Amino acid sequence: MAIPAGPWLEYEGGTLARQQVGLWRDGLRRLRRNRLALAAVVYLGLLACVCVVSLFWTPYNPNLVGACPTYALPGTPGHPLGCDDLGRDLISRLMVGSQVSLAVGLITAAIVVVLGVSVGLLIGYVRGVVDAAFALVINVFYGVPPLMIAIVLYVLLGPGLINIIIAIAASSWMDMARLVRGQTMSIREREFIEAARAGGARTGKILFGHIFPNALGPIIVQTTYVVPAAILTSAFFSFLGFGVPAPQADWGGMASEGFSPLLAGFDPYILLWPAIALSVTLLAFNFFGDGLRDAFDPRQRR
Amino acid sequence: MTRGTLIYIVQRLAIIVLTLLVVSFVVFVVVHALPGNAFISQRVHGRSLQLLLHEYGLDQPVLIQYWNFLKGAIHGDLGVSLYIRGEQVTPLVLRELSVSCELGGAALIVTIGLGMTFGVLAAIRQNTWVDYLLTTLAVVGYTVPSFVIAGLGIMIFANFLGSVTGGAIAYSPVWTGTYGTIGELWLPALSIGLYTSGQITRITRASMLEVIQQDYIRTARAKGLREWVVTLRHALRNALVPVISILGTTVVGILVGVLVIENIFGIPGLGKEFVESILQHDYNVTVGVFTIFALLIGLSNLAVDLIYTVVDPRIRY
Amino acid sequence: MTRSVSDPVLEVRGLSTSFFTDDGEVKAVRDVSFDLAAGETLGIVGESGCGKSVTALSILGLVARPGRVVAGEILFKGRDLLSIGREELRQIRGRDIAMIFQDPLSSLNPVHRIGAQIEEAMRAHDKIAPREVRPRGLDLLRQVHVPDSARRVRDYPHQFSGGMRQRVMIAMGLSNRPEILIADEPTTALDVTVQAQILQLLRDLNRDLGTSIILITHNLGVVAGLCKRVIVMYAGEIVEEGSTEQIFDSPQHPYTWSLLRSLPRVDADRHERLRSIEGLPPDLIAPPQGCKFNPRCPFRLERCFSEDPELEPVGDGHIAACWVTMKRAYAEMGAGSLVDTGPGAASGVRPPIAPVGPDLSEPEGQGLAPEAHDRD
Numbered sequence: 001m002a003i004p005a006g007p008w009l010e011y012e013g014g015t016l017a018r019q020q021v022g023l024w025r026d027g028l029r030r031l032r033r034n035r036l037a038l039a040a041v042v043y044l045g046l047l048a049c050v051c052v053v054s055l056f057w058t059p060y061n062p063n064l065v066g067a068c069p070t071y072a073l074p075g076t077p078g079h080p081l082g083c084d085d086l087g088r089d090l091i092s093r094l095m096v097g098s099q100v101s102l103a104v105g106l107i108t109a110a111i112v113v114v115l116g117v118s119v120g121l122l123i124g125y126v127r128g129v130v131d132a133a134f135a136l137v138i139n140v141f142y143g144v145p146p147l148m149i150a151i152v153l154y155v156l157l158g159p160g161l162i163n164i165i166i167a168i169a170a171s172s173w174m175d176m177a178r179l180v181r182g183q184t185m186s187i188r189e190r191e192f193i194e195a196a197r198a199g200g201a202r203t204g205k206i207l208f209g210h211i212f213p214n215a216l217g218p219i220i221v222q223t224t225y226v227v228p229a230a231i232l233t234s235a236f237f238s239f240l241g242f243g244v245p246a247p248q249a250d251w252g253g254m255a256s257e258g259f260s261p262l263l264a265g266f267d268p269y270i271l272l273w274p275a276i277a278l279s280v281t282l283l284a285f286n287f288f289g290d291g292l293r294d295a296f297d298p299r300q301r302r
Numbered sequence: 303m304t305r306g307t308l309i310y311i312v313q314r315l316a317i318i319v320l321t322l323l324v325v326s327f328v329v330f331v332v333v334h335a336l337p338g339n340a341f342i343s344q345r346v347h348g349r350s351l352q353l354l355l356h357e358y359g360l361d362q363p364v365l366i367q368y369w370n371f372l373k374g375a376i377h378g379d380l381g382v383s384l385y386i387r388g389e390q391v392t393p394l395v396l397r398e399l400s401v402s403c404e405l406g407g408a409a410l411i412v413t414i415g416l417g418m419t420f421g422v423l424a425a426i427r428q429n430t431w432v433d434y435l436l437t438t439l440a441v442v443g444y445t446v447p448s449f450v451i452a453g454l455g456i457m458i459f460a461n462f463l464g465s466v467t468g469g470a471i472a473y474s475p476v477w478t479g480t481y482g483t484i485g486e487l488w489l490p491a492l493s494i495g496l497y498t499s500g501q502i503t504r505i506t507r508a509s510m511l512e513v514i515q516q517d518y519i520r521t522a523r524a525k526g527l528r529e530w531v532v533t534l535r536h537a538l539r540n541a542l543v544p545v546i547s548i549l550g551t552t553v554v555g556i557l558v559g560v561l562v563i564e565n566i567f568g569i570p571g572l573g574k575e576f577v578e579s580i581l582q583h584d585y586n587v588t589v590g591v592f593t594i595f596a597l598l599i600g601l602s603n604l605a606v607d608l609i610y611t612v613v614d615p616r617i618r619y
Numbered sequence: 620m621t622r623s624v625s626d627p628v629l630e631v632r633g634l635s636t637s638f639f640t641d642d643g644e645v646k647a648v649r650d651v652s653f654d655l656a657a658g659e660t661l662g663i664v665g666e667s668g669c670g671k672s673v674t675a676l677s678i679l680g681l682v683a684r685p686g687r688v689v690a691g692e693i694l695f696k697g698r699d700l701l702s703i704g705r706e707e708l709r710q711i712r713g714r715d716i717a718m719i720f721q722d723p724l725s726s727l728n729p730v731h732r733i734g735a736q737i738e739e740a741m742r743a744h745d746k747i748a749p750r751e752v753r754p755r756g757l758d759l760l761r762q763v764h765v766p767d768s769a770r771r772v773r774d775y776p777h778q779f780s781g782g783m784r785q786r787v788m789i790a791m792g793l794s795n796r797p798e799i800l801i802a803d804e805p806t807t808a809l810d811v812t813v814q815a816q817i818l819q820l821l822r823d824l825n826r827d828l829g830t831s832i833i834l835i836t837h838n839l840g841v842v843a844g845l846c847k848r849v850i851v852m853y854a855g856e857i858v859e860e861g862s863t864e865q866i867f868d869s870p871q872h873p874y875t876w877s878l879l880r881s882l883p884r885v886d887a888d889r890h891e892r893l894r895s896i897e898g899l900p901p902d903l904i905a906p907p908q909g910c911k912f913n914p915r916c917p918f919r920l921e922r923c924f925s926e927d928p929e930l931e932p933v934g935d936g937h938i939a940a941c942w943v944t945m946k947r948a949y950a951e952m953g954a955g956s957l958v959d960t961g962p963g964a965a966s967g968v969r970p971p972i973a974p975v976g977p978d979l980s981e982p983e984g985q986g987l988a989p990e991a992h993d994r995d
Binding site for chain 3: 515516518520523524526527529536539540613616
């Protein structure tokens with residue numbers, strides 16, 4: 001495959017010129033790559049603003065039935081996104097729905113990080129029987145789809161946002177634990193850990209003072225993927241009817257409500273808005289994660 | 303197949319059985335601990351409720367109940383349904399399994415077919431618009447929830463196409479029965495498969511790009527082989543190894559997809575049954591569905607490990 | 620060799636190959652020209668990164684991205700391999716010009732059987748009749764002395780030892796009875812005893828089948844054992860070319876001389892230490908002005924920093940590109956007695972502009988560091 005003519009032709013020879021080319025081209029590539037990540041950050045910032053605003057103000061009460069005519073089309077005066085089958089204002093519900101998604105995504109990620117990192121550090125460091133027991137637990141957990149585990153747990157715990165978060169976190173912390181365990185096992189063999197141990201450092205100090213900072217890169221990268229995964233799972237939850245209790249709005253549940261009008265041949269917008277919001281948010285988290293991975297994990301860089 | 307491989311298979315089967323035992327036990331206990339029971343929604347109260355509980359053995363300690371369940375399960379009897387009283391769970395679950403397998407199988411074909419084709423094309427056209435298009439499609443595929451894709455599909459193929467052609471060419475999102483249902487099957491299968499194929503595309507592309515750099519690809523070219531032979535016989539064959547390693551994850555992804563998508567399209571499979579059985583506290587059905595899912599995952603992981611040895615002769619157990 | 624050199628089977632004319640990296644254009648091969656006569660054995664030697672492998676890959680059009688042949692002609696029996704179509708080039712690869720590579724483990728496909736890999740080389744071309752392919756595959760393995768070949772064709776590369784793998788590579792290369800066999804460091808990854816066997820094999824093939832061989836290596840000992848003629852490359856250019864005797868007995872380029880001095884010799888004076896060549900090969904993106912060897916050359920002159928020498932005849936069929944050929948060096952600077960081979964040692968010429976590394980610009984000895992001489 002022929003290489004297209006590029007800026008290198010203008011910079012033939014000369015060490016100084018070469019460095020300039022290198023920097024320039026490198027920077028250009030990084031910019032191009034990170035433009036998506038940048039857009040993702042901007043979007044997520046906007047979403048956070050919408051979320052905060054919706055805590056205090058929405059155009060209409062999102063749960064008010066009959067705020068406008070049922071199935072009011074998008075563009076109806078006062079209701080830019082239209083209304084649902086119960087005559088609730090869709091833009092208000094969409095705004096409020098962001099609360100559930102962000103809460104589930106971020107809090108679940110926080111729990112997963114704390115739980116997964118602690119367990120992973122401990123098991124990777126202690127090994128032995130504990131590790132074998134963990135392997136068994138992991139095997140069982142991986143033997144069934146995590147969504148099923150989460151659903152059963154949620155039904156067991158009873159309805160509520162907190163329980164959704166607990167159920168999702170409980171069914172998704174093993175990936176993080178496994179990652180940290182692997183990192184720990186390789187880092188603990190390095191010389192500086194040996195040195196710290198010889199210096200009389202306590203186990204806790206070695207785990208969190210020495211091993212954890214060295215495993216931070218992969219942990220951060222993994223975390224950025226936990227957030228969209230949790231949001232997706234919660235959307236599946238709501239979609240299957242295990243979501244936050246009505247009338248609280250969330251995107252998965254709104255999409256679910258949009259399906260019956262769609263199947264009945266009505267206009268698709270009730271499904272469309274939450275679907276778009278959900279998809280764009282998930283994409284944004286993923287692009288942000290990819291950008292972070294490029295920054296933190298040099299092996300993955302191309 | 304060598305002796306070592308046989309021993310390996312036996313070991314793995316033993317682990318699968320162990321996993322099934324643990325999964326069924328945990329699920330059994332948890333399900334029975336769920337608040338309420340199957341008969342409350344059926345408006346059975348008082349004395350008749352006690353009689354019913356006794357009839358189905360639900361008044362016994364959970365461990366005894368599990369032991370009784372296990373005794374039946376060894377003979378392939380998963381007990382009776384509590385919701386549709388008296389209905390045998392095993393034939394019910396098997397019937398639904400055949401439906402789910404049809405959907406899951408179609409989704410697997412979509413996954414591997416689309417995923418590998420896109421991955422190979424993106425790799426051999428690296429940094430061209432083909433590459434950008436396919437990798438973007440892959441990212442969208444594994445980010446956008448499957449029900450959104452299903453919704454878009456229904457919107458386009460059922461509603462829009464239906465109204466444009468006056469109903470002559472339209473997708474009907476109604477399940478009409480097993481087998482011979484390609485007309486109904488492809489949209490659900492695509493909704494599931496687009497998600498999992500995104501992963502396959504990504505890993506196939508990365509793996510191909512790495513393999514193309516290898517010395518043996520240069521050797522193959524130096525032999526004067528045709529380019530498609532180099533790509534398929536030499537590059538893809540080697541690139542398959544990491545792709546196969548995520549097939550286990552893919553199967554889990556497809557099962558999750560089945561769970562969600564069956565509930566959208568009203569396909570009477572295991573996924574739909576799982577959600578209903580939980581809502582109805584139909585314990586034996588829930589445990590049965592769980593056990594079958596665990597069995598499917600265990601067997602497909604074993605199959606993946608065996609496919610490894612076929613694809614890469616260096617791997618032996 | 621009775622065949623005349625005037626009838627070359629391969630003519631390389633002004634070949635230049637560059638790699639277009641993010642840091643700039645790496646000129647890996649620059650204006651390289653040579654001929655290969657039918658039945659001839661030609662060695663191309665030089666340090667790693669001197670462009671010898673890239674030259675070989677360029678001949679077969681196998682230079683990988685971001686590399687590309689930027690100029691020149693490669694005439695195989697009068698046809699320019701650089702201007703013919705992809706399909707035509709494919710038909711020549713492996714059929715008329717075959718190539719074997721340095722690391723036989725990574726060069727064989729790990730997931731296919733040895734026999735299949737040899738057979739597919741034949742099936743890709745029309746030279747061998749389809750029904751002869753299988754027996755010929757077995758026959759080839761016997762020819763390259765793979766024991767128990769009938770059983771081993773069904774084995775995979777990882778089940779072979781390094782030497783056996785290289786034999787398989789050679790069998791594969793020979794399968795279509797090519798006119799030219801390019802061997803790129805065929806013995807580097809192998810044990811010394813196995814090296815000798817592989818070289819013997821190549822010698823026999825050249826003698827019995829009349830296959831022309833281009834042997835690419837950094838090891839002058841290997842060249843001496845096989846080749847009639849030698850090309851010495853440095854920094855992407857040919858710096859000297861001549862018969863094996865000429866190169867070994869009277870090298871005319873300081874680089875060749877340095878290479879020979881770095882060879883361990885059985886007959887060497889016990890107290891004489893092996894001299895490695897001082898410094899590193901030059902940066903191919905921004906090579907030094909003038910002669911590319913000037914930062915490392917013990918004989919360099921002022922002129923070497925300003926003008927790049929051309930290849931000039933220095934004997935019968937012997938050419939070299941140097942402002943101070945070794946003949947003069949022997950006469951005027953006493954190359955024979957030169958112990959210190961550091962940059963500019965013989966002529967005492969220091970570069971007009973200090974090169975990057977401080978140790979390169981510092982001419983050693985001359986009382987500046989007496990303890991260096993006291994040691995040993």
